[in-house]
Amino acid sequence: QVQLHESGPGLVRPSQTLSLTCTVSGDSINTDIYFWNWIRQPAGKGLEWIGRVQSSGRTNSNPSLKSRVTMTVDTSKNQFSLKLSSVTAADTAVYYCAREDYGDYPYWGQGTLVTVSS
Amino acid sequence: DIQMTQSPSSLSASVGDRVTITCRASQSISGYLSWYQQKPGKAPKLLISATSVLQSGVPSRFSGSGSGADFTLTVSSLHPEDFATYYCQQGYITPRTFGQGTIVEIK
Numbered sequence: 001q002v003q004l005h006e007s008g009p010g011l012v013r014p015s016q017t018l019s020l021t022c023t024v025s026g027d028s029i030n031t032d033i034y035f036w037n038w039i040r041q042p043a044g045k046g047l048e049w050i051g052r053v054q055s056s057g058r059t060n061s062n063p064s065l066k067s068r069v070t071m072t073v074d075t076s077k078n079q080f081s082l083k084l085s086s087v088t089a090a091d092t093a094v095y096y097c098a099r100e101d102y103g104d105y106p107y108w109g110q111g112t113l114v115t116v117s118s
Numbered sequence: 119d120i121q122m123t124q125s126p127s128s129l130s131a132s133v134g135d136r137v138t139i140t141c142r143a144s145q146s147i148s149g150y151l152s153w154y155q156q157k158p159g160k161a162p163k164l165l166i167s168a169t170s171v172l173q174s175g176v177p178s179r180f181s182g183s184g185s186g187a188d189f190t191l192t193v194s195s196l197h198p199e200d201f202a203t204y205y206c207q208q209g210y211i212t213p214r215t216f217g218q219g220t221i222v223e224i225k
Contacts, residue, residue: 037214047162047205049214062213063119096161103209104152106173108161 002026004097004109012091012116018084022097022109023077030055030075035100038071038082040093041111048093052100053080087116120144120208124217130225135196139220141206143187150210151189153182156203156219165204166191196222 008020022036029036038050051061053071061069070083084091092115098105121144131137141151149169154162164173166182169189179194193200201224206217 046218047207047216049212049216052212060212064213098161100209101167103150103214104164104167104207105154105162106164106167108163111161 002107006097006109006112012087013118018087020082020095021079023079029078032056036080037098037100039096042093089116092116119213120215122206122215122217124220128221130223131196132225133196137193139191139204141189141217143208146186147208147210152207153191154205
């Protein structure tokens with residue numbers, strides 16, 4: 001059973017960097033079969049794809065966020081991470097990590113709320 | 119980016135009703151269309167991948183169809199647990215994009 005779990009601070013100050021980690025269990029992240037994704041959802045709104053990373057370190061990011069997004073993989077811990085710099089209130093959202101299987105997302109974390117506020 | 123447009127944005131229906139939600143992409147996406155169900159406070163759940171492939175454990179009252187840029191999710195007979203928000207998503211190219219969602223409410 002593949003499981004993903006997001007962790008990180010729930011409150012980030014404006015202009016600071018949001019940092020989240022997704023821990024994967026039931027599957028090895030050390031394979032280039034899958035992409036490991038970050039998706040977010042502001043309260044009451046739809047889903048926005050942030051980007052994805054493979055174990056090789058290859059990444060793709062949403063152009064709307066690309067200059068602020070950094071994604072990495074730690075195969076020794078079976079984790080992947082997201083850093084989003086220069087955050088504003090518009091970055092307040094529930095952040096999900098998810099495994100991508102050939103274009104879709106059968107496995108998701110439970111989501112973690114990140115609030116940007118001073 | 120490929121824009122995904124769902125209709126309607128919301129609908130009211132009764133238990134037992136047949137419900138159809140449409141999703142239109144701004145260009146052809148070669149069948150790389152998935153449908154998700156989301157309930158409040160929960161992560162989205164993948165219902166259908168590759169236009170029409172029902173995921174394991176998903177009831178057969180759910181079905182998907184379409185081609186090119188136009189796709190449909192149908193629930194043949196609504197059950198109480200089907201009241202939720204539904205999203206389509208294209209997996210053809212990055213950036214991945216989702217429809218704005220369709221809220222299915224109880225009439």
